[in-house]
Amino acid sequence: MAEHTSATNVPNVTGAADVAHVTNVVVIGGGYAGVMAANRxxxxxxxxxxxxxxxxxxVPRLRLHQLVAGTHEAVVDYATVLADGVRLRVDTVDRIDAAGRGVTLASGDTLAYDYLIYAAGSGSTVPQVPGAAAFAYPIDTLETARRLRAVLEDTPLSSPVTVVGGGPTGIETAAELAERGRGVTLACGGALGPYLHPRARRTAAKRLAELGVTVLEGPGTKVTAVTADAVQLADGRRLDAHVTVWSTxxxxxxxxxxxxxxxxxxxxxxxxxTLTSVDDERILAAGDSAAPSDLPFRMGAYGAGCLGAHAADTVLARLAGQRPERVKLSFPAMCVSLGRRTAIFQLAHKDDTAMRLYVPGRAGAKLKEFSCEASVKHLVHEAAKPGSHRWPTNDAHRRAQLAERGGTPDAPVQAVVKAAAGHTA
Structure with a gap:
């Protein structure tokens, strides 16, 4: 693909008869945040x-545990989710040149930009546990999930599988594999589903037991070493593991x-x-790789899509000569599947803590499936009607957090953010 070159910008009034100048926006990352921003x-x-x-x-990452178990392929054609006219460049960014307003690609090409939206997403942390990098299988990307699926297809159902990590990914993967007939141990390294309300946590534990999953909780269940056929726990126990899945x-x-x-x-x-970089007003961030005021939101598809939309709105406001609004985002729920037939739909307070109220069983599974489908449909709808995406907004808790840090949502926060982060760049 030919190198992109940006024109010098003078923002136009929307609807002007003569469009003399073009603003070139580059979006790094084609996940939920990047696609939503591009479409908007x-x-x-x-x-x-x-x-x-x-x-x-x-890649709808909410489906990767299903890909591992063989119940979903976890891919969608970009033609389905990207708006007409958005260019897709298949490549990887090696470096951002903020001063020169350009990015250098792994292919050696460079692309110039007028605005850059940093939606690089997230992946598994690099395992620091001895043997984990060599013998454990992460499932954070399409490629790693496919690799694990291939390994499992060559592994007898009778061979023990250990899933490391008691968060949503670990729970969903353990349940999915157990439902397919595998013997699974879930080493939580702490509490099972720490976000869930204790009542919902008990429901999850009961369902996992019904599926035959052995759940190990508590600080002693932290994995301290991984070998080709076992994992070692902090309390000294050794678990047989023909396959070890890493989801910490x-x-x-x-x-x-x-x-x-x-x-x-x-x-x-x-x-x-406003999701604008503290270093450069032409660079914005969205999704899992954004840290507004050094108080990042919970990682996940829902938040990523909302932040992607807000980053685009900030760019559009600046082009229109308007003051960008600050981000307002609340998390109404968290969904955790427990196989294909049941799930927990955990309702949340406006400060993103779990309520006592949750929806379990088949009703929860329907809500979980609806959420997975909606995460893609929101992108499709935004592609067809840009500017249409809406989300729950409540920021009383965030205002309080910012006040504790010595900042206010409406004031410039560059100095406050850098001081809080201890950053010297």
């Missing part, structure tokens, strides 16, 4: 959008840090409350 930007005909993504298909949480790419941009302690791009 097509509201203006004087904006061109290029999405840079390492693969040709959109997510990390983010180091692209922002490598490019000299300010990041939080784990590498998320530091932004203000």
């Amino acid at each position: 930007l097509t509201q203006r005909d004087d904006v061109t959008v290029t999405v840079i993504n390492p693969r040709r298909s959109f 949480g997510f990390g983010v790419p180091d692209l922002a840090a490598r490019s000299g941009l300010s990041t939080d302690a784990v590498g998320r791009l530091l932004t203000d409350e």
